[in-house]
Amino acid sequence: MSAFDVNENVSPINFKEVLQPSPFQSRIDEYGIVQEWMSWNGYKTARVFDTLASEYFAIRSTCGVMDLTPMEKYRISGPDALTYLNRLVTRDITLLKPNRVTYVIWCNDEGKVLDDGTVFHLQNGDYRLCSQHHQLDWLLLSSLGFDVTIEKETHDVAALAVQGPTSCAALMEAGLVDIDRLKPFDIGYMTLNGMELMISRTGFTGDLGYEVWTHPDRALDLWDLIFSVKEQGLFDIRPTGLGALDMVRIEAGFIMPGDDFNTAETAVRADRVRSPYELGLGWLVDLEKPYFTGKQALIAENTEPAKQRLVRLVVEGNKPPMDAFLYDQKGGSRIGTIKSCVWSPILKTNVALADIEFQKGSAPIEIWAEIYYQKELEWRATWARCNISKKPFWAHPRSSITPPQKF
């Protein structure tokens, strides 16, 4: 018996392929010059392909392409699919017509948010739910008493997000001729070179953009089709990583469950969970619709103003307010923390999402961030005034015009 016997049953594959490859992997590897990989739901995903700045500006000024396959996708069908979904999420899904998409959140029994995502009404009574995190357990648990089929189809559907001002024009150039008819949150279907495509006018960038869905077998064909437009020298199209996405989503004011608040499933401490009202997502809660999980708790909570809120802050100055504590005045009492922040290259200011206390339901009169920063390896502290932004920091009219303008 040799000393190595113990390891015999461990497959070497486990060490080589800890992260799952996406159907686009061979192209992603080709473009991933800096090899900055990270895990997104267990998939090998690029944080950056070449430089963060060029990817950010591709999304904001031309066209960025991102692999969406790792996003959790669930197919929800069966006779009770609609009543099931309506009991799951806080929004009224009966209002969602076929070939339309809507943004949703769902809560636990206590009315605390578990995750957010989008519901796609594919065909009559057939839905796809996309979520940030793994939700199969909760979806199955919620299915007790409903005649519904829930299938995880994350790996069975390949998807690319094509986002940016020239995304429509570039895709049309690639042959997706009719997509300029799609209104925001519309879904369209087409067959191109034998590829079955679903196109939705959706995205996480706050800009004009589409998501293109196909069978994993045709993933590389889809990629090549889109990038062929670039090869013809017509548009600059760049693959973009999660780093650039994080920048644009903060600019657009989109929250990231798990980053901006603890999801109810993962929170250990009782005060770390957040209700939709506390996240500024009260507009997604319909207390008039039929019962949904957490409704009773939310009705009760809604009678009192929220004690804390996730808010959008514009932070003055140019020091990055990463993880900064927030105070009600310079050197005053602590009232919160910054959750996500970014220097917005396009707005030329620091923008952030922050969790702060709301005394008696109203925002603090003043908010100050205490920012620690380094100057040639020496730590300094400074104060920066913060202002709550009622609207997303970045919202361009081109994102909602139909048909989109040609750039």
Added chain:
Amino acid sequence: MTKPVSVVLVGGGHNGLICATYLAKSGYDVQILEARESVGGGASSIKFGGDYTVSGLAHILYGLNTKVCKDLGLDISALKSSEPLNTISLQLDGNHITLGLEAVLGEMISSKDQQAYRTFKREFRGYAEALEPLMMNTPPRLKDMDRKDKFTLAKLGWSLRFGLGAKSMREFLRVGGINIYDVLNEVFDNSALKGAVSFDAVLGQHMGPRTPNTVLTYLQRLWGECQDTQMIPKGGMGKISEILEKAAIDAGVKIRTGVKVKKICVAHGHSDGVVLESGEHVEASIVVSNADAKTTLLDLVGAPQLDAMFCNRVNSIRQNGDVAKLHFALNDLPNFKGLSPQELQHRLIVAPDMRYVEHAFNHSKYGEFSQHPVLEIIIPTIGDSASAPEGHHIMSVSASFAPYDLKGGWSDSRRAFLNRVIETIDQYAPNFSSSIVTSDLLTPLDIEEQYNIAGGHWHHGELSIDQSFMMRPVHGSAQYQTPIKGLYLCGAATHPGGGITGMPGHNAAQRILSSGDLG
């Protein structure tokens, strides 16, 4: 004067009847909707084999609550035999032991064990009585307590600490969470005596003597004993329900039988009536359900009206029954070795020692029925000859363990289990099998179907610590309330559990009356 508020009860088991009577006596307009042809639920008498009358499910009254009897003016004394009911634990060699409320008799029982039994009963009845404030009140919430919750807890604390005294209280806390097996091994020498006492700790439960929690279930049983209403009612348990039914009608309760409720209606989080299987809609301001928790919440209310996690908690309530009921019509009195015909009016049990009981339980852990079942046997015709034709007898048996979800299903195993029970009884009364005219076996599955108890459990759900007190039937629906406003539970599924005690019905009525929901 009847206030313009109507209460509908889903089910008229004994708890439903009692709850309804309390509410009607307080002036409310109350209607019972019972699925079966008569009220009483588990407390009913049925005709079987032509001319024989027998208790359908419950056959021994262990302790109908005395306060309930007094409050509702129930006189059940005429149903009682003049002799107090003893338990005779059968032994193969005919050296049976007889357990009374205070004393134990038997050739094999040493004077040391006799003394130990007296002390043991006194001590444990003391514990049981100290739990009184908990039994007869809504179990206090631990979070967001109101004044009543605090008062109940204070009374409980007082009765434990000062009712029992420091030494007893310490002992109570020591034994409260352990199993009856360990306690009985400490207290007694004789294995037959231990077996007989352990029987009472596991009856009706999916538990063996070694299962933790069996001291508490034993105390629950003793609490019944403290009521002094222990009897085999003449004419069967249905007679008790007749008395309850009369009290209900006298108080103004309207009773409809043969009407099964299909749905409890909910509008804006508040129940506003029920729909019957016929499609008829019965409106009500308040709905009180005597059905078990799973039936009430998952079938009648339905998951779409409730939170997802709550539904899963309800769905996980352990409420699969493990006791079968058997009725035998006999053309001759069974001849039990070592027992006089007169002694057959007592409660006979087959639980010859704790190993026997534990082994019987082991089978059910793995989805099998006991090869050597634990039995509770009564022959009610000894004291009540009217229940059978001249010279004939009936025997009523509760047989453990017979799991609801038997491996391979019950349809192919009914005969085999029936035979195991008959063979077991034959060992003690050899002429038994030859005197059987007809027999009737109700597995937990049959109980579910005939008595509308999902799972067919004795208590509508295990009486284990995690399903007791403020967590009964389930966290999120304790204190007789449910997440649906105006919907209450009043049956055995609630605190303090099953048996013909009337306590859930009483407590639920108090809860409803103090809730303000009736205006």
